[in-house]
Amino acid sequence: xxRSKKDWHGCPTRYAAGIIGDKWCFLLLRDxxxxxxxxxxxxxxxxxxxSTNILAERLSSLExxxxxxxxxxxxxxxxxxxxxxxxxxxxxxALLGLMVWATKYDPETEAPESFAKAYVADPQGSxxxxxxxxxxxxxxxxxAAK
Amino acid sequence: xxRSKKDWHGCPTRYAAGIIGDKWCFLLLRDxxxxxxxxxxxxxxxxxxxSTNILAERLSSLExxxxxxxxxxxxxxxxxxxxxxxxxxxxxxALLGLMVWATKYDPETEAPESFAKAYVADPQGSxxxxxxxxxxxxxxxxxAAK
DNA sequence: GAAAACTCCTTGTTTTTTGCAAGTAGAATT
DNA sequence: AATTCTACTTGCAAAAAACAAGGAGTTTTC
Numbered sequence: 001x002x003r004s005k006k007d008w009h010g011c012p013t014r015y016a017a018g019i020i021g022d023k024w025c026f027l028l029l030r031d032x033x034x035x036x037x038x039x040x041x042x043x044x045x046x047x048x049x050x051s052t053n054i055l056a057e058r059l060s061s062l063e064x065x066x067x068x069x070x071x072x073x074x075x076x077x078x079x080x081x082x083x084x085x086x087x088x089x090x091x092x093x094a095l096l097g098l099m100v101w102a103t104k105y106d107p108e109t110e111a112p113e114s115f116a117k118a119y120v121a122d123p124q125g126s127x128x129x130x131x132x133x134x135x136x137x138x139x140x141x142x143x144a145a146k
Numbered sequence: 147x148x149r150s151k152k153d154w155h156g157c158p159t160r161y162a163a164g165i166i167g168d169k170w171c172f173l174l175l176r177d178x179x180x181x182x183x184x185x186x187x188x189x190x191x192x193x194x195x196x197s198t199n200i201l202a203e204r205l206s207s208l209e210x211x212x213x214x215x216x217x218x219x220x221x222x223x224x225x226x227x228x229x230x231x232x233x234x235x236x237x238x239x240a241l242l243g244l245m246v247w248a249t250k251y252d253p254e255t256e257a258p259e260s261f262a263k264a265y266v267a268d269p270q271g272s273x274x275x276x277x278x279x280x281x282x283x284x285x286x287x288x289x290a291a292k
Numbered sequence: 293g294a295a296a297a298c299t300c301c302t303t304g305t306t307t308t309t310t311g312c313a314a315g316t317a318g319a320a321t322t
Numbered sequence: 323a324a325t326t327c328t329a330c331t332t333g334c335a336a337a338a339a340a341c342a343a344g345g346a347g348t349t350t351t352c
Contacts, residue, residue: 039328039329040328040329040330041327041328041329052329052330052331053330053331053332055329055330056329056330056331076327076328078327078328078329079327079328079329080328080329080330
């Protein structure tokens with residue numbers, strides 16, 4: 001794996017930081033990718049108590065970055081859904097990796113040991129499991145359209 | 147991989163977001179873990195032009211979080227070194243995962259194709275390569291002490 | 293061995309972002 | 323038709339970030 005020091009400079013890290021280098025974006029992606037949340041109201045209910053203007057701003061910035069698809073709920077026209085795109089789904093490995101790290105170092109973690117163990121043993125399997133959950137939520141929405 | 151919906155709630159994501167859920171911390175970790183930078187002056191020189199007060203604040207917060215060890219340079223007493231701890235090193239997989247993601251989606255990426263390819267083919271090998279680089283920098287510092 | 297330079301910050305000051313409270317607008321329910 | 327539900331917007335005070343300048347050790351230079 002020979003690699004000279006200056007192979008790249010356009011910096012993927014800066015690109016990533018520009019899109020999700022923010023506490024609130026992090027937590028929104030958790031809610032969407034891991035907890036099945038899809039609507040403004042659900043995001044507001046998370047433990048961290050994001051304020052409404054910040055939530056609206058972040059959702060629109062994630063949409064602009066191509067991570068979320070905004071659409072009205074086919075089941076209820078007053079509700080807006082924010083659906084994760086492929087680009088957002090592809091963050092799952094990094095996000096789960098970060099969670100494994102946190103689980104290891106947070107003395108107060110409430111994550112079960114089994115979570116990190118499962119991811120370390122079979123990362124792709126874990127990712128697939130969460131992808132399937134996302135598909136399930138999608139199907140539920142489209143399937144139950146009025 | 148059976149797993150009930152509410153297995154955990156203390157939230158690793160929130161823990162991670164609290165420590166590195168910030169653009170500047172992201173970029174600092176890149177500089178330290180990936181680019182071999184260790185000193186205040188080197189951090190200031192990065193393309194993103196962090197301002198001095200923010201840099202000082204972030205360095206001390208990363209130190210407090212246990213990601214950095216602050217020590218004076220044995221080679222030059224006026225220089226302070228910020229060395230990554232094991233806790234920081236353990237962020238490598240997540241950080242590299244994020245970079246692979248960015249490389250895929252940033253149309254202007256300057257990262258060589260080989261980087262993502264190498265990581266996908268052998269994540270542990272890539273991590274080991276960067277760990278070795280960090281060890282090399284460490285050895286250089288300790289070895290060249292006056 | 294005094295002066296200049298280097299390195300790591302600290303201290304103001306201005307500008308931007310956040311957090312909070314209240315209010316608006318469209319769709320659904322009663 | 324009126325109330326409720328859901329998704330925002332707006333206005334304002336407080337906190338944080340960016341910018342510019344300066345200070346305090348340490349090392350180098352002459």
